[in-house]
Amino acid sequence: MPALTATQQPLPQVAQYQQWAQEVGHLELANLVAPVLTLPSGGSRDIDITIRNQGDVAREGAVSLTMPAGFEASPEQRFPSVAPGATAVVKFSVRNTDPALPTGMRGGDYRYAINIPGTTAHAALELVPATTIQQAGVSPVVDGVSGTGEYPGPELDISSRWEGDDCTSVNDCSATARLSWRDDTLFALVTVTDDVLGTRLATADCKRHWRTDSVELTIDPRGRSENTSTTYKLAVLPATAEGPPCALRDADNKQGGAPGVRVASKITETGYVVEVAVPLSEVPGAVDPASTGLNVLVYDSDTQDRTGQTRIGWSTWGGVQGDPYRWGRAKLDGYTPPPDRPIDPPAPVLPLEALASVDSPQSLEQSIRLGLAPGAAPAARPIRIRHGFLLTSEKGTAYVFTNGQRHVLQVAPGLTKLPHGQLLLGFVTTRGATAAAESR
DSSP states (O other): OOSEEEEEOOOHHHHHHHHHHHHTTOGGGTTOSOOEEEEETTOEEEEEEEEEEOSSSOEEEEEEEEOOTTEEEOOOEEEEEEOTTOEEEEEEEEEEOOTTSOOHHHHOEEEEEEEETTEEEEEEEEEEOEEEEOBOSSOOOOSSSOOTTTOOSOOEEOOEEEEESOOSSTTTSEEEEEEEEETTEEEEEEEEEOSSOOOOOOGGGOOOGGGSSEEEEEEETTSOOSSGGGSEEEEEESOBTTBSOEEEEOSSTBOBOOTTOEEEEEEOSSEEEEEEEEEGGGSSSOOOTTSEEEEEEEEEOOSSSSOOOEEEESSOOTTGGGOGGGSEEEEETTOOOOTTSOSSOOOOBOOOOOOOGGGOHHHHHHHHHHTOOGGGOOBOSOOEEETTEEEESSOEEEEEEETTEEEEEEEOSEEEEOOSSSOEEEEEETTSOEEEEEOO
């Protein structure tokens, strides 16, 4: 083992993993996750390199970076004497000098070398796309049409696949996006080419947008979120069973409804168009106009069974919807957030309610089929459904499904009258044990 080692600064979640590996005494696991950081296309960033002395005498020297084609780094730097077991941190500036290099999964990892006395380590940079969002000359009318002066900036190609099947052609799934801002509002116009539309969900079922055709706009206000709890993620279904589009926030700082958002859509001969206006006052924290994290994603479904087949977008990596550090970077040219808007995001509002297995017909059917207690809970004492009654020896709550309706009954030991019809029943006792039964 070399006396000196060098490592690129890890992502926060990787640092947590490395700390865990150290705490449980398995240092050999600490470096299983490859060290990567993201860099905007054509942009720059600072990187900390940590020098660790694993030898038995103090050591000093110099560290340099050997970059791949299309990148450059600041010159070689010396580090001071490092005592045995101690570390020193050296900061470098790195820059992408060739903005034509592929971003996202198409570019992958751009590996570089970290040179120190006695050894060479390796790390990697990942390029994410970058754009400048111009101020609209007029306030865009949210009608699904790009009017004169509404979107003066560049058109973004958001057709790169990040999950699912490959698009069979540009007619199967491809898309473009235009962005602008005005009056403390971010506007987006997304044009999707899609030759087969997916299921039209009911407006009341406007959630889990990945089940059908939809567009997702994600915003990381300061461009430094560790996870999506400090971001804004808006999903739009271009059409519902009732006709009009619907919008929702998903897995972000305050998932659920999308107050203040204006949305319009048009179903076209080649697919659909979605236009949205997002009040920047609804984004969790003041937007940094120099380095906003942003992504535009499209979910494609060509079936009527509420399943998606392909996901495409602007900054594309596997699981990118949950990794803000891999979103693209946007500059809002000329924008300044109101001076009284807080920079720090509010505490996330996380819904902690989850569907219980005893309250899910699908889970109950599976439990009965497998002979297991619902929800992997301790098994309650046996229950029976006989002649329209529930027989149980324990107190608890029964969730009864019959004739397309759901009933919740408080149950005491003995017989409890049940609704008429073919019955499927989940039961949970006051001690948390569960059981399932059905009428035969």
